[in-house]
Amino acid sequence: MTVHISAEPGQIAETVLLPGDPLRAEWAAKRFLTDPILVNRTRGMSGYTGTWQGQRVTIQGSGMGMASLSIYVNELIRDYGAKTIIRIGSCGGMQEKVGLRDLILAMTATSIATPSSAIMREINFAPSADFGLLQAAWQAAQQMPGAVHVGGIYSTDTFYDERRDLTEQLMRHGILGVEMEAAELYTLAARHGARALAVLTVSDHLVTGAALPAEDRERSFEAMVEVALKAAFV
Numbered sequence: 330m331t332v333h334i335s336a337e338p339g340q341i342a343e344t345v346l347l348p349g350d351p352l353r354a355e356w357a358a359k360r361f362l363t364d365p366i367l368v369n370r371t372r373g374m375s376g377y378t379g380t381w382q383g384q385r386v387t388i389q390g391s392g393m394g395m396a397s398l399s400i401y402v403n404e405l406i407r408d409y410g411a412k413t414i415i416r417i418g419s420c421g422g423m424q425e426k427v428g429l430r431d432l433i434l435a436m437t438a439t440s441i442a443t444p445s446s447a448i449m450r451e452i453n454f455a456p457s458a459d460f461g462l463l464q465a466a467w468q469a470a471q472q473m474p475g476a477v478h479v480g481g482i483y484s485t486d487t488f489y490d491e492r493r494d495l496t497e498q499l500m501r502h503g504i505l506g507v508e509m510e511a512a513e514l515y516t517l518a519a520r521h522g523a524r525a526l527a528v529l530t531v532s533d534h535l536v537t538g539a540a541l542p543a544e545d546r547e548r549s550f551e552a553m554v555e556v557a558l559k560a561a562f563v
């Protein structure tokens with residue numbers, strides 16, 4: 330047990346899928362895992378462990394934002410021995426070519442700052458995905474009907490953004506989408522020698538204003554989960 334995860338030693342798999350939303354963790358575990366067992370309920374941040382095609386997998390909520398994700402990822406890696414962590418999250422589209430429900434595989438995650446910025450001091454670290462996971466996810470996504478995009482995303486602390494000028498610069502530089510966790514996930518994985526990737530589904534769009542309803546954000550992300558699972562076990 331850790332401060333934020335009540336699982337017993339051995340109850341967390343080496344491969345963890347990490348949605349921000351704990352209800353998505355529950356939905357994905359029940360939809361994709363065989364014999365999922367609830368291993369964490371501390372603070373309502375559900376975590377389930379089961380098997381997928383015979384492989385042990387944990388699906389654990391991370392909460393919203395890099396500060397919350399940092400707590401879960403530190404405990405998952407340092408206390409439970411997680412080795413592969415794949416974020417399965419929603420994001421806002423930032424390019425016209427990116428449509429609602431499209432997948433984005435985040436090759437890099439730009440941010441203003443992460444919880445790790447304090448230890449980086451003057452270094453502007455470039456958080457990036459594990460190449461093997463990225464390549465495997467790309468190959469898995471080729472078998473899916475929807476569109477998939479690979480490139481840079483933006484990890485922000487503010488869902489309600491007041492800096493339209495920054496958003497415009499990021500769009501101008503080809504950033505595909507915005508979410509709130511991947512930059513810290515990639516930084517922690519680099520620090521601790523784990524593999525990480527963010528597989529994202531576009532839930533709304535900063536250019537067109539289109540948006541999926543909340544229920545879809547929770548339940549309609551099958552492709553993202555399938556790609557993450559296939560990438561983890563190539």
Ligand SMILES: O=P(O)(O)O[C@H]1O[C@H](CO)[C@@H](O)[C@H]1O
Pocket residue numbers: 348349350392393394417418419420488507508509510
């Ligand atoms: O759908 P999840 O994984 O929560 O991800 C996105 O949704 C939340 C904001 O609504 C943030 O956590 C953002 O990163």
Ligand SMILES: O=c1cc[nH]c(=O)[nH]1
Pocket residue numbers: 419420421422488507508509532533
């Ligand atoms: O963090 C997020 C998630 C979805 N859409 C956004 O605009 N931001």
